[in-house]
Amino acid sequence: MASGEKITPLTLYHQLRTAYGPQPDWWPGENAFEIAIGAILTQNTRWQNAAKALANLKQAGLTDSSALLNTPPTLLAAHLKPAGYYNIKTQRLLHLCRYLETRGGITALQALPLTTARTGLLSVNGIGPETADDILLYALNQPVFIIDLYTRRLLARYGLANGDEPYDQLRIYMEQHLPAQTALYQEYHALIVHHAQHSCKKQPHCSQCALQAHCVQQI
Ligand code: SF4
Incomplete structure (x- = not known):
């Protein structure tokens, strides 16, 4: 310059x-759902810790909303332990999964206008602007900073x-x-x-x- x-x-x-x-x-994850739950797991912790929790979920076959919703929260929390704040993050993941189930899954969010998808994500308990924008930018490929x-x-x-x-x-x-x-x-x-x-x-x-x-x- x-x-x-x-x-x-x-x-x-x-x-x-x-x-x-x-x-x-740059953002790890094999699909949009994995990236979205990673956005919650990495709240207040480094990605390395979130990655361990994500690996636990994958090893247990908990790779979609309905699988997570059908798992006892205490078991889910045990999988999330490496990410810290695991009881809170368990609840947040379940809130997100319930929201996604009512909207037809994460791919259905991709079809929505950016502002509609953002407002919807922000309505989920435990998802603030930074987490919503992580999901929008990296899971849904929407141009939000x-x-x-x-x-x-x-x-x-x-x-x-x-x-x-x-x-x-x-x-x-x-x-x-x-x-x-x-x-x-x-x-x-x-x-x-x-x-x-x-x-x-x-x-x-x-x-x-x-x-x-x-x-x-x-x-
Ligand atoms: S480390 Fe940060 S504050 Fe220091 S020169 Fe680089 S950008 Fe500026």
Whole structure:
């Protein structure tokens, strides 16, 4: 980026991509349902822990809504233990499964307009905007920008936001400054997570950061 050129969400994306390269198939999961339940399992924990719980479910053959709904919650909770908060996550998974069953399954959600699907997911007990948008972007391939703590931190340090704005304010800001492309949003989120876990940590490693030359608020 030339000196003096304004930093925008799109230039930040290009800088991240130049630094870290493409991030194909970043969210693990063999199908949309698996990705959707992974979005609940990874709440408040690292993906590695969620992956262990997901593996337990798969090993037990619990790979669709009706199988989960027909399993005693205590048994389900035992499978979810590695993901932490397993009693709460059991209830949240069951809420999601009940919602999907009443809507005709996750593939039926794919046919809905984005705003309708988003409103529906947000009506499910235990699904907030970040989880809903995880499901929309990675399970349903809808162009919605995920705002997580890593995104807030990077946008604040890059001078693009304060970082404490309401969720939808930041989401809409990003969406208004980017082409509405699902693949771009998927890759952008993956790049932000990678960057936050390697350089732009809570205590940032600015001297080793690939974006240091462009960052206006390096510490
Ligand atoms: S220079 Fe520092 S604050 Fe800026 S993006 Fe890199 S790690 Fe984060």
